[in-house]
Amino acid sequence: MTARTPAETVRDIPEATVARLPVYLRALTALAESGITTCSSEDLASAAGVNSAKLRKDLSYLGSYGTRGVGYDVDYLRYQIAREIGVTQDWPVVIVGIGNLGHALANFSGFRSRGFRTVALLDAAPHLHGEEVAGIKVQPFDELETIVRENSVAIGVIATPAVAAQDVADRMVAAGISSILNFAPAVLSVPPGVDVRKVDLSIELQILAYHEQRKAQGEPA
Amino acid sequence: MTARTPAETVRDIPEATVARLPVYLRALTALAESGITTCSSEDLASAAGVNSAKLRKDLSYLGSYGTRGVGYDVDYLRYQIAREIGVTQDWPVVIVGIGNLGHALANFSGFRSRGFRTVALLDAAPHLHGEEVAGIKVQPFDELETIVRENSVAIGVIATPAVAAQDVADRMVAAGISSILNFAPAVLSVPPGVDVRKVDLSIELQILAYHEQRKAQGEPA
DNA sequence: CACAGTTTGTTCTCACGTTCACAAACTCCT
DNA sequence: AGGAGTTTGTGAACGTGAGAACAAACTGTG
Numbered sequence: 416m417t418a419r420t421p422a423e424t425v426r427d428i429p430e431a432t433v434a435r436l437p438v439y440l441r442a443l444t445a446l447a448e449s450g451i452t453t454c455s456s457e458d459l460a461s462a463a464g465v466n467s468a469k470l471r472k473d474l475s476y477l478g479s480y481g482t483r484g485v486g487y488d489v490d491y492l493r494y495q496i497a498r499e500i501g502v503t504q505d506w507p508v509v510i511v512g513i514g515n516l517g518h519a520l521a522n523f524s525g526f527r528s529r530g531f532r533t534v535a536l537l538d539a540a541p542h543l544h545g546e547e548v549a550g551i552k553v554q555p556f557d558e559l560e561t562i563v564r565e566n567s568v569a570i571g572v573i574a575t576p577a578v579a580a581q582d583v584a585d586r587m588v589a590a591g592i593s594s595i596l597n598f599a600p601a602v603l604s605v606p607p608g609v610d611v612r613k614v615d616l617s618i619e620l621q622i623l624a625y626h627e628q629r630k631a632q633g634e635p636a
Numbered sequence: 637m638t639a640r641t642p643a644e645t646v647r648d649i650p651e652a653t654v655a656r657l658p659v660y661l662r663a664l665t666a667l668a669e670s671g672i673t674t675c676s677s678e679d680l681a682s683a684a685g686v687n688s689a690k691l692r693k694d695l696s697y698l699g700s701y702g703t704r705g706v707g708y709d710v711d712y713l714r715y716q717i718a719r720e721i722g723v724t725q726d727w728p729v730v731i732v733g734i735g736n737l738g739h740a741l742a743n744f745s746g747f748r749s750r751g752f753r754t755v756a757l758l759d760a761a762p763h764l765h766g767e768e769v770a771g772i773k774v775q776p777f778d779e780l781e782t783i784v785r786e787n788s789v790a791i792g793v794i795a796t797p798a799v800a801a802q803d804v805a806d807r808m809v810a811a812g813i814s815s816i817l818n819f820a821p822a823v824l825s826v827p828p829g830v831d832v833r834k835v836d837l838s839i840e841l842q843i844l845a846y847h848e849q850r851k852a853q854g855e856p857a
Numbered sequence: 858c859a860c861a862g863t864t865t866g867t868t869c870t871c872a873c874g875t876t877c878a879c880a881a882a883c884t885c886c887t
Numbered sequence: 888a889g890g891a892g893t894t895t896g897t898g899a900a901c902g903t904g905a906g907a908a909c910a911a912a913c914t915g916t917g
């Protein structure tokens with residue numbers, strides 16, 4: 416029994432699956448735009464670049480949205496995945512640090528098109544204040560608390576230099592943000608309940624370099 | 637026996653460990669800059685944001701570079717990790733697609749400082765050709781083959797729109813590039829032996845949104 | 858030199874993720 | 888209606904990764 420929410424058991428979706436759902440969502444959108452209304456797990460898997468068995472297992476965590484012998488309805492599955500991820504609603508986002516990367520992020524169309532809305536661009540440097548980037552005026556970092564409160568912002572993006580990242584994160588958490596996407600090459604420490612995801616360009620290159628070196632080692636000799 | 641390369645057995649480092657080595661490298665550099673010459677696994681682990689047992693296990697794949705009862709020599713360990721990753725040598729890199737993101741990548745100091753050298757910026761759009769970004773002139777995409785050959789480029793970065801990404805990847809592979817860092821929101825298919833790593837901003841946000849939604853669901857009711 | 862204290866390197870166990878293989882369930886054709 | 892063909896959903900086997908726990912090896916002190 417353990418009767419909690421009787422209607423909806425809170426399904427526990429594995430983290431690895433969660434990371435792939437957005438990929439499936441994008442692949443389904445591409446299929447829909449090609450006019451395809453139905454697809455098999457094999458079709459979708461190859462569009463998403465994964466194994467079809469893995470795809471089916473991933474989808475099975477959401478429920479049974481396919482039809483045996485037929486496949487999946489593209490629009491229906493797309494909606495179900497979008498709902499599960501939470502991108503059917505609109506997520507307000509603040510970006511802190513409007514350097515080169517901050518500019519690129521502000522102009523990145525993939526944000527707006529996927530249910531994310533940039534509500535503010537913040538930077539500590541006064542000479543940037545008032546400048547318009549992607550149609551949004553850059554504001555002082557101290558406006559953070561006000562903006563987060565007034566717009567119910569839950570997601571923050573850090574695009575500052577490494578030295579500033581921890582301070583920005585602390586201020587974000589204090590202001591009520593509970594999910595952070597960090598582009599600064601720094602380890603952030605945050606209280607429990609706050610999610611941090613890290614995107615680190617030079618780490619990605621170093622991983623490639625490692626494998627490249629291994630390939631090169633094998634060839635000569 | 638299986639006597640192949642008698643002196644050096646090609647150690648097989650787990651992928652999860654490889655992904656963390658650059659983090660340790662950065663933490664060690666920070667420690668060295670603080671004037672610290674020796675550290676315990678506990679010190680380094682907390683600087684890198686991981687568990688100390690995991691850190692010791694990771695380092696054990698490289699060899700025994702610590703001293704029991706003492707810890708690790710910062711400079712020595714830093715050199716060993718750098719050598720293992722391959723960043724003691726210089727890696728030439730080409731960046732294709734000089735839009736907002738390409739600009740940011742070209743200006744990103746973390747590349748040069750970590751053993752990576754941007755040898756060319758390429759874009760198909762003629763109006764960009766000749767423009768200087770980060771001290772490097774943007775050249776036509778068709779120069780790819782020449783540049784790769786003359787500079788022995790092994791690593792390419794794709795910062796183009798999604799529709800162009802597969803074409804760029806094909807040309808890169810044909811030119812001899814065997815490691816690709818892809819920022820375009822597209823699934824790339826490449827022949828075996830070519831490594832692709834994907835950095836996808838909107839996927840990261842969507843993963844955060846999923847967890848954010850779960851948190852919000854639990855609170856009311 | 859012996860012993861207490863410290864820290865590494867490694868073994869063992871458990872959890873997570875991937876892949877295979879197949880029963881269940883659907884469509885279509887005769 | 889029945890049977891052949893197709894495709895999903897899932898149970899089971901396998902491989903990889905994480906963390907706890909401990910023996911081995913070092914330092915320093917009396």
